Amino acid sequence: MQLAELLKDWPCTVKGGSIRIDVHGIEDYAQEVKEGDLFIVRKGTKDDGLKYVDIAIENGAVGIVIEDEKMLDKLSLTVPIIWVPNCLKFMSYSAAKINRFPAEAMKVIAITGTNGKTTVSHFIGQLLNKLHKKVMVIGTNGVYINGEEVQLSFERLTTLQPKHLHKVFQHGVQQGVQYAVLEASSMGLVKHRLDDCSINIGVFLNIAEDHIEDHGSYEKYKASKQLLATLSDRLVLNGDDSFCRTVGLQSKKPKIYFGLGNRVDYQLQVLAEGISSSTCCLQSKKGQKVFTLPFIGDHHLQNSIAAITTVCELGLDIDEVCAAAETLTLPTGRFQSIKNDLDLSIYIDYAHTEAALRAVLQTLKKTTKRDLIVVFSCGGDRDKHKRIKMGAVASKYADMIYLTTDNPRSEDPEVINSQIAAGFLSTQRYEMILNRGSAIEKAILSAKKGDTILIAGKGHESTQTIGNTQIHFSDIECVHSVLSSISCNKE
Numbered sequence: 001m002q003l004a005e006l007l008k009d010w011p012c013t014v015k016g017g018s019i020r021i022d023v024h025g026i027e028d029y030a031q032e033v034k035e036g037d038l039f040i041v042r043k044g045t046k047d048d049g050l051k052y053v054d055i056a057i058e059n060g061a062v063g064i065v066i067e068d069e070k071m072l073d074k075l076s077l078t079v080p081i082i083w084v085p086n087c088l089k090f091m092s093y094s095a096a097k098i099n100r101f102p103a104e105a106m107k108v109i110a111i112t113g114t115n116g117k118t119t120v121s122h123f124i125g126q127l128l129n130k131l132h133k134k135v136m137v138i139g140t141n142g143v144y145i146n147g148e149e150v151q152l153s154f155e156r157l158t159t160l161q162p163k164h165l166h167k168v169f170q171h172g173v174q175q176g177v178q179y180a181v182l183e184a185s186s187m188g189l190v191k192h193r194l195d196d197c198s199i200n201i202g203v204f205l206n207i208a209e210d211h212i213e214d215h216g217s218y219e220k221y222k223a224s225k226q227l228l229a230t231l232s233d234r235l236v237l238n239g240d241d242s243f244c245r246t247v248g249l250q251s252k253k254p255k256i257y258f259g260l261g262n263r264v265d266y267q268l269q270v271l272a273e274g275i276s277s278s279t280c281c282l283q284s285k286k287g288q289k290v291f292t293l294p295f296i297g298d299h300h301l302q303n304s305i306a307a308i309t310t311v312c313e314l315g316l317d318i319d320e321v322c323a324a325a326e327t328l329t330l331p332t333g334r335f336q337s338i339k340n341d342l343d344l345s346i347y348i349d350y351a352h353t354e355a356a357l358r359a360v361l362q363t364l365k366k367t368t369k370r371d372l373i374v375v376f377s378c379g380g381d382r383d384k385h386k387r388i389k390m391g392a393v394a395s396k397y398a399d400m401i402y403l404t405t406d407n408p409r410s411e412d413p414e415v416i417n418s419q420i421a422a423g424f425l426s427t428q429r430y431e432m433i434l435n436r437g438s439a440i441e442k443a444i445l446s447a448k449k450g451d452t453i454l455i456a457g458k459g460h461e462s463t464q465t466i467g468n469t470q471i472h473f474s475d476i477e478c479v480h481s482v483l484s485s486i487s488c489n490k491e
């Protein structure tokens with residue numbers, strides 16, 4: 001696409017060079033610039049793109065985009081310098097335009113909330129798939145088309161950066177994808193990553209404290225989530241959550257509420273609960289439907305009704321949607337049960353917030369036959385506020401806690417764990433074993449028949465980040481390897 005065409009509907013000033021040049025892509029990381037790219041200069045939290053302009057030009061950048069107007073006069077370059085008012089917004093717009101606005105060729109559904117985004121987006125994907133629609137799911141666990149993972153050559157984020165996202169959309173369109181379901185993280189929303197995605201439905205799940213340090217305050221974190229309402233044509237909101245209610249009240253967009261409580265358009269009521277399934281009644285303007293969901297626990301039911309409502313609101317048949325819901329499965333590392341011969345209930349879960357840990361522990365408390373044992377820590381360089389709260393929640397439900405490591409990054413895991421332990425009851429039984437593999441092993445070896453072990457915080461993750469080093473580590477693989485060494489020792 002010619003630079004002139006790319007810029008024609010966007011406020012900008014161009015200095016030097018020709019606007020009749022071809023632009024192939026955009027890039028804000030100088031070392032990744034390819035021949036024909038525009039290099040977008042941004043000041044970040046750690047660095048300033050301005051330092052890397054020469055590298056970008058050496059790599060073949062055909063234009064440099066800046067947002068600091070003063071630099072128009074100060075910079076003297078061999079390629080055009082383009083001033084735009086906001087580089088992050090331009091990155092989204094230009095990525096969409098270069099890829100010919102692929103999102104417009106699909107129905108896009110974006111999910112936000114503190115907990116449950118990955119789960120609900122996979123549920124929506126599974127329901128649409130069962131109803132013979134071609135669907136792409138994009139989020140923390142990767143990119144999937146009809147349940148098949150697409151291999152990516154770039155960094156996986158919950159909400160992809162526009163330079164990647166619109167390419168992924170374009171790939172989907174080429175594959176005949178009709179629906180794209182994506183997770184909208186608070187960071188993704190404030191960084192304008194989803195500005196040009198033609199979002200048909202914005203889904204609001206819940207809000208709880210998280211990422212406070214990234215955003216500066218809880219109010220700012222909530223405001224970032226609320227941005228999704230302005231980006232979406234219509235809203236599907238959790239009527240049981242007061243923040244989601246407020247978002248609905250403050251938005252003039254068409255809206256529908258779902259929930260387990262009253263005053264909602266789609267209400268899910270539990271008629272009977274089994275060991276691992278719930279017989280439910282869905283009440284909506286389309287009448288009453290009775291079906292069985294393969295889960296127990298309010299958070300799983302909330303996530304199920306969020307997905308069912310969204311798919312019904314996309315115009316699919318409610319009877320078929322409810323029938324498909326009976327076969328829903330959780331994504332990898334979400335309440336994942338690991339079978340064993342030891343009469344232990346072992347679960348791997350991605351709970352890494354206070355609300356998530358509470359939800360999963362409340363569910364497990366109902367089913368555990370004996371003790372509830374929890375193995376967890378908190379991530380380093382992430383919210384410190386949540387540590388003491390996660391400690392308090394764990395201590396409320398757990399009989400024994402193994403404090404360990406969960407991506408300590410640049411922090412000392414012993415310090416992280418002492419901040420967690422500050423929330424424990426004085427009577428709490430616990431032990432700190434920093435090596436996560438050893439902590440999991442000890443939890444399994446010390447457990448008695450009938451106990452339940454929850455290994456929380458890392459879910460699907462396959463790495464552990466300690467300092468600047470990333471090592472391979474998977475809770476799922478670790479549990480399997482401990483279990484197989486126990487059965488080998490028995491033989």
Ligand SMILES: CC(=O)N[C@H]1[C@@H](OP(=O)(O)OP(=O)(O)OC[C@H]2O[C@@H](n3ccc(=O)[nH]c3=O)[C@H](O)[C@@H]2O)O[C@H](CO)[C@@H](O)[C@@H]1O[C@H](C)C(=O)N[C@@H](C)C(=O)N[C@H](CCC(=O)O)C(=O)O
Nearest residue numbers: 028029030044045046047048049052157158159185186187
């Ligand atoms: C907070 C955030 O959005 N950070 C992203 C951001 O970093 P930054 O703005 O601080 O950039 P910086 O490192 O200071 O660098 C400034 C500029 O210099 C450029 N640079 C820098 C160094 C260099 O050698 N060459 C170079 O060109 C950078 O590309 C950038 O344009 O721009 C970087 C480059 O594009 C991203 O890699 C980085 O995301 C990192 C991966 C990240 O971890 N983001 C997390 C916080 C995130 O977005 N998480 C959410 C989930 C959390 C939630 O629920 O909200 C997600 O959606 O995944």
Ligand SMILES: Nc1ncnc2c1ncn2[C@@H]1O[C@H](COP(=O)(O)OP(=O)(O)OP(=O)(O)O)[C@@H](O)[C@H]1O
Nearest residue numbers: 114115116117118119140299349350351356359360
């Ligand atoms: N509706 C819910 N309410 C409270 N907790 C939940 C809910 N859904 C899931 N959880 C908990 O949150 C964990 C993470 O779930 P999921 O990955 O779906 O959320 P997420 O919002 O995508 O998280 P992240 O953005 O950090 O990846 C689950 O393993 C579970 O412990």
Ligand SMILES: N[C@H](CCC[C@H](N)C(=O)O)C(=O)O
Nearest residue numbers: 352378379382406407457458
């Ligand atoms: N979206 C979350 C994931 C946290 C997962 C946990 N294992 C950790 O590393 O803290 C974050 O990036 O803060």
